[in-house]
Amino acid sequence: xxxxxxxxxxxxxVISQLRLEALRLDDNNTAEVRTxxxxxxIRALPIDAKSFxxxxxxxxxTDDDYKVPLAFYNVVEYLARRKIDPFxxxxxxxxKVGFNNRIIIPFLYNNEIVGWTARAINDAQPKYLxxxxxxxVFNLDAQHDDREFVIVCEGxxxxxxxxxxxxxxxxxxxxxxxxxxxxxxxxVLVPDRDKAGQVTLEQALELGWSVSMPDWPDGVKDINDxxxxxxxxxxxxxxxxxxxxxxxxxxxxxxxxxxxx
Numbered sequence: 001x002x003x004x005x006x007x008x009x010x011x012x013x014v015i016s017q018l019r020l021e022a023l024r025l026d027d028n029n030t031a032e033v034r035t036x037x038x039x040x041x042i043r044a045l046p047i048d049a050k051s052f053x054x055x056x057x058x059x060x061x062t063d064d065d066y067k068v069p070l071a072f073y074n075v076v077e078y079l080a081r082r083k084i085d086p087f088x089x090x091x092x093x094x095x096k097v098g099f100n101n102r103i104i105i106p107f108l109y110n111n112e113i114v115g116w117t118a119r120a121i122n123d124a125q126p127k128y129l130x131x132x133x134x135x136x137v138f139n140l141d142a143q144h145d146d147r148e149f150v151i152v153c154e155g156x157x158x159x160x161x162x163x164x165x166x167x168x169x170x171x172x173x174x175x176x177x178x179x180x181x182x183x184x185x186x187x188v189l190v191p192d193r194d195k196a197g198q199v200t201l202e203q204a205l206e207l208g209w210s211v212s213m214p215d216w217p218d219g220v221k222d223i224n225d226x227x228x229x230x231x232x233x234x235x236x237x238x239x240x241x242x243x244x245x246x247x248x249x250x251x252x253x254x255x256x257x258x259x260x261x
Contacts, residue, residue, distance in 0.1 A: 002015060002019075003205075003206050005018070006206075006207070006208035007247050037175075037178065038133075038134065038135035038136070038175040038178075040112075040114035040115070040133050040136060041114065041133065042112050042113060042114060043107075043114055043115050043131055043133075044113075045094075045104060045106060045116055046092075046094050046096065046099050046104060046116070046118065047096055048094045048095070049092040049093065049094040049099075049104055050092060050093065050094065051090055051092050052076070052086055052087060052090070052091050052092070052093070053087070053090075055068060055072050055093065069095040069100065071093070071095055071100040071101060072093050072095070074101070074121060075091075075093050075102075075103045078103060078121040079103065081228075082157060082161075082228060083161065083224075083227050083228050083231075083232070084157065084160050084161060088160070089105070089160055090106060090108075091103055091104065091105060091106075092104035092105075092106060092116075099118055099129075101120055101121055101122055101124055102118040102119055102120050102121065102124075102129065103118070103119050103121060104117075104118045105117050105118075105119065105156050107131075107132065107133075107136055107138060108141050109140065110141065111141060114136065115130070115131045115132045115133050115136060116130065116131050117129070117130040117131075117156065117168070118130070119156075119157075130168075132168060134173065134175065135173050135176055136176075137165050137166070137167065137168075137179050137180060138156050138159055138165060138166040138168050139156070139159045139160070139163070139164065139165050139166060140165055140179060140180075142163055143165060143183055143185070147185055148185065148186065149185050149186035149187070149188050149243075150164070150165060150180065150183055150185045150186070150187055150188065151164035151188050151190055151212075151239065152165045152167065152180065152187055152189050152204075152209070153165070153166050153167070153189075153191075153192075153222070153223050154166060154167055154168075154169065154170060154191070154196070154197070154200065154222070155168070155192075155224070156168065157224045158190075158192075158222050158224045159223075161223050161227040161232065162223055162232060162235065162236055162239070164190075164223070165180065167200070170192075170196035170197070170199055170200050171199070171200070171203065172200065172204065172207060177207050186210055186245075187204075187207075187209040188212050188239075188243050189201065189204040189210070189212070190211075190213075190214070190223055190239055191204075191211070191213070192221060192222045193216070193220075193221045193222065193257070193258065194221065198254070198258055201250070201254055205250060205251070210244060210245040211244055211250045211254075212240070212242045212243045212244065213242055213244075213250075213253050213254065213257040214226070214235075214238035214239050214241070214242040215238060215242065216238070217229055217230070223235060
């Protein structure tokens with residue numbers, strides 16, 4: 001019934017009121033309707049992790065390139081290859097064994113570090129080492145009031161490519177949906193073009209989100225691929241142009257979009 005009402009474009013606050021009223025009418029129902037409000041604890045970064053700004057300051061103070069580890073330059077070069085500004089987000093790096101080949105992306109919430117992920121810049125496994133709390137949405141702090149809608153994707157590099165939010169996985173948790181709904185904006189999912197993306201899309205439909213499946217060029221699987229190949233402005237234009245809120249149109253588009261991949 002929830003899905004049916006969302007398909008009819010009934011606002012979420014009206015649906016919530018109807019659910020509460022239904023519980024009141026059922027004398028035998030003792031269930032409680034509770035909003036899932038996630039809370040995040042402050043978490044420490046990997047040992048000796050320094051921000052890029054700190055590494056840059058250290059370089060200026062020493063005036064000696066060789067005192068800054070080569071691994072740091074490799075990490076900066078990796079971001080450049082992915083068309084991401086190394087100083088547009090507070091990235092970290094440490095030269096400790098096990099992390100010196102990784103870029104550390106802190107998870108911020110209300111300007112506090114509540115987790116992190118360390119992404120390997122080479123073929124090291126696992127690709128990601130993470131400290132992540134349940135229900136967290138990446139880059140939520142960057143979604144300002146002047147935005148008409150909020151773009152949601154799967155991975156942090158996709159989000160950083162266009163200043164959007166990331167689920168950090170293919171599943172939309174209830175608490176993540178709640179956090180995003182509190183922004184009061186239209187939520188637009190841009191799924192990865194793979195099997196996991198199909199699962200995320202089905203969830204987004206059930207939750208009443210809009211979806212964008214852009215006309216990506218051949219070989220483009222996700223937002224970061226598109227930014228690398230086309231640039232940020234062109235990728236954003238394609239995303240906005242493909243935005244759709246009608247459930248039936250989204251399902252028809254998805255059959256062709258995923259099949260082409």
